[in-house]
Amino acid sequence: MECYHGSAKRQRVSKVEPSALTRLANIDVLGHLAAFLEAGELCQVRATCKALGSSDESAFDGLSMAEEAARRVFESASDDEKAMLPRHNGEGWIELYHHLLMLRARLTFDQLVGRNIEYQEGDEAAVRATGTSSAICGNHIMRAGKHWATFVANRLYLSVGVIRPLPGWDQRALEEFTPNHLRFLEDLRRERTSRWEGDVHFCQFYLDGQCWYSNWEGFVDQRSFVDQRSDWEGINDFDRRINTLGMLLDLDSGTLSVYQNGKRVGILKDGLAGVYCWITCFDVPHGSLSIERGYHMTE
Structure with missing residues (x-):
């Protein structure tokens, strides 16, 4: 039954x-x-x-x-x-x-590349490093329009900027990683897709005022690095003592600019096109940095 x-x-x-x-x-x-x-x-x-x-x-x-x-x-x-x-x-x-x-959504560093980097107190928008490593906002891909970010750092010798999307690189278990080093050149080239436009694949700004960029092609300097220096107007007005800066990636005009105290200091690089993510790179131990979407302008 x-x-x-x-x-x-x-x-x-x-x-x-x-x-x-x-x-x-x-x-x-x-x-x-x-x-x-x-x-x-x-x-x-x-x-x-x-x-x-x-x-x-x-x-x-x-x-x-x-x-x-x-x-x-x-x-x-x-x-x-x-x-x-x-x-x-x-x-x-x-x-x-x-x-x-x-x-x-709020900006977060979804990819930590290199073994010497970690989140601060579980906050994915803030990282600290004890060696050569990088953090990428891999889920936040920028393809058109204007994109603002605010960075707060505690070291001069770390950099912030933009890079092509590198899906899966946080799973490679790399000992260390900076995308301007010769050892990664061939692997980076293999990541190219039809969504990459132009020849600026990576652009980083150091908090001492220097800006470097790369097309990941033939140029290699005596340091085994594959980037070139950008002689940008405004470097003499950049204040190294200020640890908060804003960045604007304007894909309508193809420029990356840096801001301090609510005002533009200068255009770091032009010729940017296609898709990018925000990135921070640590070249020295014991540095920390946080990222936030947007920037407060005073002018």
Whole structure:
């Protein structure tokens, strides 16, 4: 008898499930739900539910319901946000939605590259190092528009700047890492994608006022470094005693600028194009630095 009732119960459930899924798999409902989901969670929805993950040529121009939900959320973003996130060729809407969420989030160093660097008190926006290592805002990829960041550091001989995205480099278990050293040149070149534009792949500004950049190509100096110095106007106005500085990556004009006391000191480098992440590099032991999105202007 118990088996009979169990069988009947299973039959009733099997009859209810398809209609329940049909009601849940409604693009308007999913569109509202997507606004509360991370991009990774939306990917899980697509992977675990056939009704939401399969493409429907007639309904959504070949997009899955999950992709269509991500597209709708992205299209509801502000004009300024969408201008900073032009869609790349072949880029999925869920991926683009992820970058929208990152644009709205606080900046964090998602990648620690080198064994001598760690977070300060668990804060991923603040790092300290005891040797040659780097920290990259790997999830916060900048592709267009103007991007501001504020850095607070306690050492002259560390640098801040921008670098091409280097996915997976925090998993390489490198003993040390600075992206201007010859030993990493070939591996860095292999990371190139169609989203790299121009020939400035890395630009770093030291807190003593020097700026260096690289195209990771043929130039190697006597120090076994693959970067060149930028003779930027304004270096004589830079105050080394101030440990808080702002940086502006303006991908509309292709420039990287430095700010102090709420005012621009100068343009460090021009010719920047394509995709970049914020980076800080430590060349000496016992340094620390924090990053924050935005910068307070006084002029």
